[in-house]
Amino acid sequence: MSEAVAEALLDIGAVGFSPTEPITFKSGIVSPVYVDNRKLPYHPKQWRIVVEQMKVTVETLANEADIIAGVAVGGVPHSSVLGYALERPSVFVRQEAKGHGKGKRVEGGDIVGKRVLLVEDLVTTGGSSLSGVEALRVEGAIVEQMIAIVSYGFQEAREAFASASVTLHNLTEFETILDVALTRGMFDEAQQAIIQDWFDDPHGWASRHF
Numbered sequence: 453m454s455e456a457v458a459e460a461l462l463d464i465g466a467v468g469f470s471p472t473e474p475i476t477f478k479s480g481i482v483s484p485v486y487v488d489n490r491k492l493p494y495h496p497k498q499w500r501i502v503v504e505q506m507k508v509t510v511e512t513l514a515n516e517a518d519i520i521a522g523v524a525v526g527g528v529p530h531s532s533v534l535g536y537a538l539e540r541p542s543v544f545v546r547q548e549a550k551g552h553g554k555g556k557r558v559e560g561g562d563i564v565g566k567r568v569l570l571v572e573d574l575v576t577t578g579g580s581s582l583s584g585v586e587a588l589r590v591e592g593a594i595v596e597q598m599i600a601i602v603s604y605g606f607q608e609a610r611e612a613f614a615s616a617s618v619t620l621h622n623l624t625e626f627e628t629i630l631d632v633a634l635t636r637g638m639f640d641e642a643q644q645a646i647i648q649d650w651f652d653d654p655h656g657w658a659s660r661h662f
Contacts, residue, residue: 466492499533522543543563569598586616600622602629
């Protein structure tokens, strides 16, 4: 499963390498490599692979998902199509409460007492995802499980999810994507070294190179 999802992402160009013009994650981490899962809905063949693997993951959770939720904006297309495919209700979680109306973060329907499965497109440190978990819990949901298309596999994320009593199910991890990319010859040895240096210490990478 992990390699199939990695292949799908690489097929659509969702993984990029830009060491001279690195991107900055919301967490503040500066990175020479990125994963852009927002490309998936434009490529239905590869998106189907991802959604099918999400369905398989949900099936392993038995009845632990009454409602599917997505964090805006990246997780919402995937949570919506997953809910449709499973014939289960879906809701979405705003990054922050809107400044008018009821000021709610969760939109779509009643979640009180319901087991909600949260869907994210990408997990780095886990901060945004766990903010979504907290918003769902505040409104009465039971949130113990989460699916991410990709996780970078950072230790701080693992610790954060464990502390929040949330089990994270990754369809694939960054290391798997990198392994498949190397097999394809997408990176030379110098590029591989830069990426590995970043992965070994993502917080300190920028200070060593800029």
